[in-house]
Amino acid sequence: MANLTLTVDDQLLKRARMVALQRNTSVNAAVREFLERFSGEDESAAALAEFLDGARSSTAGSGGGRTWRREDLYEDRVSRR
Numbered sequence: 001m002a003n004l005t006l007t008v009d010d011q012l013l014k015r016a017r018m019v020a021l022q023r024n025t026s027v028n029a030a031v032r033e034f035l036e037r038f039s040g041e042d043e044s045a046a047a048l049a050e051f052l053d054g055a056r057s058s059t060a061g062s063g064g065g066r067t068w069r070r071e072d073l074y075e076d077r078v079s080r081r
Contacts, residue, residue, distance in 0.1 A: 006031075023053065 037046045
């Protein structure tokens with residue numbers, strides 16, 4: 001693996017580190033992922049990684065878990081027969 005030296009604005013790097021910390025990753029990993037997408041290498045893996053990133057940071061949920069049974073969903077249909 002090769003090393004790469006970049007020159008970036010101090011404030012930009014500070015913001016990037018803060019975002020990486022929130023996403024539980026590193027600036028190095030974020031740059032590597034960007035370069036993979038930029039170069040078109042393994043697009044499906046990059047799309048999956050992006051999806052999983054979004055899923056991990058999502059606050060959506062089922063409201064405490066499923067409280068219904070399959071039979072409950074079809075109770076009206078069954079009782080009409």
